[in-house]
Amino acid sequence: MRQPAGRSARRTGGERKPREERWAELIEVATQVFYEKGYEAASLQDIADRLGMLKGSLYYYIQSKEDLLFDVISAVHREGLSVIQARADTEGDPLQRLENVIVGHVEHTCRNLVPTTVFLHELSALPPERRQEVLGSEHAYQGVFRGLIELAQKEGLVRADVDPRLAALSVLGATNWVYRWFRPGGEFTPEKIGAQMAEMVIRGIASEKVLSARVAGQA
């Protein structure tokens, strides 16, 4: 995040790692510890122990425990957002793109279960300003879903009585909730979950026009 330029001094043990590598390890370990214990219950001692470092030495890398949480959360949010934005910008009608976004979001969640869990569960542990800094004042994530639904509605692909914001929040709920029950190697693969959720959602909001076209297309 900030630390000084790595002007390597005399090395003592020979095992000293470059600061960028060590920083990456720190973030990885912090993510894991926050996942296992929750942010508040996790101690810097836990993290330092796993790194083979003394607790106080963490302050060479950070200024506060909160810095670690912020970093974990903003990284996974940034990645997830870029995944769904890329899929939202593909070709196809807005409903096809929404389907694509849902699948991508679910698969990203399943494949990044640990950091995603920290993001979704510990976001509330950040002070409001930093929380907003992560999410963006426009709620970028929610906006991608809502934007596609609004577009689809204007094109007559979504029923007129659907509220796009409420629909977006429903979709986000169903898909985000996956972090609470998905287990790798379990009954459901990320692909299966993504596909069924997308299907449910599209059918749930689609206009008659779209539905009859679907039936015709499948028959």
Next chain:
Amino acid sequence: MRQPAGRSARRTGGERKPREERWAELIEVATQVFYEKGYEAASLQDIADRLGMLKGSLYYYIQSKEDLLFDVISAVHREGLSVIQARADTEGDPLQRLENVIVGHVEHTCRNLVPTTVFLHELSALPPERRQEVLGSEHAYQGVFRGLIELAQKEGLVRADVDPRLAALSVLGATNWVYRWFRPGGEFTPEKIGAQMAEMVIRGIASEKVLSARVAGQA
């Protein structure tokens, strides 16, 4: 929970309340404090202060901080479950009952936002055995949704390619997520949220048969 018979010692202020009443106040205050700060970040000192009591005196009522969390969580879970079970057992076809359950669940969540938030957010702070004690080994909550979907599927009201467990988890996700964004007095009423979510879900999983009957019924 267990505490000794109210052997009133010397009364100083003359304002001593009966222990049951005081217990209810304690649970209410604890719920609020856990809601505001999160369970781990909340201290017994916070709770004692709001009750006008010393921290150590809380141990006249409880044996551990965890007891308070367990009580808050199991109470709201029990109430919510009874709401949806009652609605699941009404008359009508399974799909109509599912709709009824969804509406009831959403409305209960919105009207009990504080304890529900503690339940959904802090369940993971309970040790596994007590967590299981609350949820039941059969996952009673999820089971109500899944059971109705399975029944509806057997009657041909739900598409054959829908996995009832995945569908139940999707519905629970969309509806539970409400605790993250619902604000009393905001744009959406509990009724509106419940109604639209139920509509989306039913259309999302219903068979062609049901959908064409719906269209005919509304026309």
Next chain:
DNA sequence: CCTACCGATCGGTAGG
């Protein structure tokens, strides 16, 4: 002055 930490301890607070 710097890097890369260490050993020790700060003021407070946790559950009990």
Next chain:
DNA sequence: CCTACCGATCGGTAGG
């Protein structure tokens, strides 16, 4: 319920 505390550990910082 209060008074008077405990063992330990919390996040964070000191000088070297």
